[in-house]
Amino acid sequence: MRRRCESYAPPYIARLKIAKRARAAEQSGKTLPEVIIPGPEGRLEGRFQPGPRPRAPVAMILHPHPQSGGTMNNRIVQALYQTFVKRGFATLRFNFRGVGKSQGTFDNGVGELSDAASALDWVQQVHPEAQTTWIAGFSFGAWIGMQLLMRRPEIKGFISIAPPANMYDFTFLAPCPSSGIIIQGTGDEVVTPSAVQKLVDKLRTQRHITIHHDEIKGANHFFEKEGVELMQSVDRYLDMRLAPNSPIR
Numbered sequence: 001m002r003r004r005c006e007s008y009a010p011p012y013i014a015r016l017k018i019a020k021r022a023r024a025a026e027q028s029g030k031t032l033p034e035v036i037i038p039g040p041e042g043r044l045e046g047r048f049q050p051g052p053r054p055r056a057p058v059a060m061i062l063h064p065h066p067q068s069g070g071t072m073n074n075r076i077v078q079a080l081y082q083t084f085v086k087r088g089f090a091t092l093r094f095n096f097r098g099v100g101k102s103q104g105t106f107d108n109g110v111g112e113l114s115d116a117a118s119a120l121d122w123v124q125q126v127h128p129e130a131q132t133t134w135i136a137g138f139s140f141g142a143w144i145g146m147q148l149l150m151r152r153p154e155i156k157g158f159i160s161i162a163p164p165a166n167m168y169d170f171t172f173l174a175p176c177p178s179s180g181i182i183i184q185g186t187g188d189e190v191v192t193p194s195a196v197q198k199l200v201d202k203l204r205t206q207r208h209i210t211i212h213h214d215e216i217k218g219a220n221h222f223f224e225k226e227g228v229e230l231m232q233s234v235d236r237y238l239d240m241r242l243a244p245n246s247p248i249r
Contacts, residue, residue, distance in 0.1 A: 042103025046094030059084035062141030166195035185219025
């Protein structure tokens with residue numbers, strides 16, 4: 001019995017400490033303090049909002065390509081983070097290796113996938129009773145996120161924004177284990193809408209999942225003028241998925 005209690009105490013204590021810091025930051029009007037996550041190549045820098053209750057669902061947000069300026073402070077990443085926080089999720093965004101204060105160097109997606117797995121492990125240690133897990137990613141982060149959901153059966157939903165289907169191989173999604181939404185700008189000059197449409201069409205042939213696909217008219221890769229429309233699409237989908245009578249589980 002003592003051994004079991006000792007193994008549970010660290011996550012519980014961590015949750016209390018993080019929640020206390022979050023409350024203090026909120027009361028003072030400051031941004032949430034950083035968290036340091038043990039990663040495969042050293043520390044990973046992140047921002048974490050604990051859930052309001054022990055069984056709160058978990059969400060993790062993944063940022064765009066590290067070598068193209070992508071960080072956890074990307075505008076879309078932050079917007080995704082905030083929308084999950086407002087819905088009562090324990091929510092994490094973090095910097096991949098070599099970005100910001102995260103240690104290590106860029107590893108062409110292989111190491112970054114390991115980073116994401118370690119980060120999700122950390123969140124689940126803090127919230128061991130989480131009822132469900134979601135993953136969201138933008139561009140490069142969408143590619144990493146969809147690889148992660150293939151390896152983690154607890155991920156029940158995903159949001160994939162501008163997944164680079166014309167740059168990376170997505171054939172690993174065979175079959176895709178979770179339902180989710182793919183959002184793409186019709187004016188994207190980096191990720192071609194036709195490549196994303198082919199990915200959507202392929203995923204929709206699979207059984208037991210439902211893939212939603214929203215196109216934001218005229219939006220470029222960064223949704224520079226269509227950020228509101230992008231998040232409206234995200235929120236509509238989450239409203240549907242998180243409703244008690246949602247047809248998708």
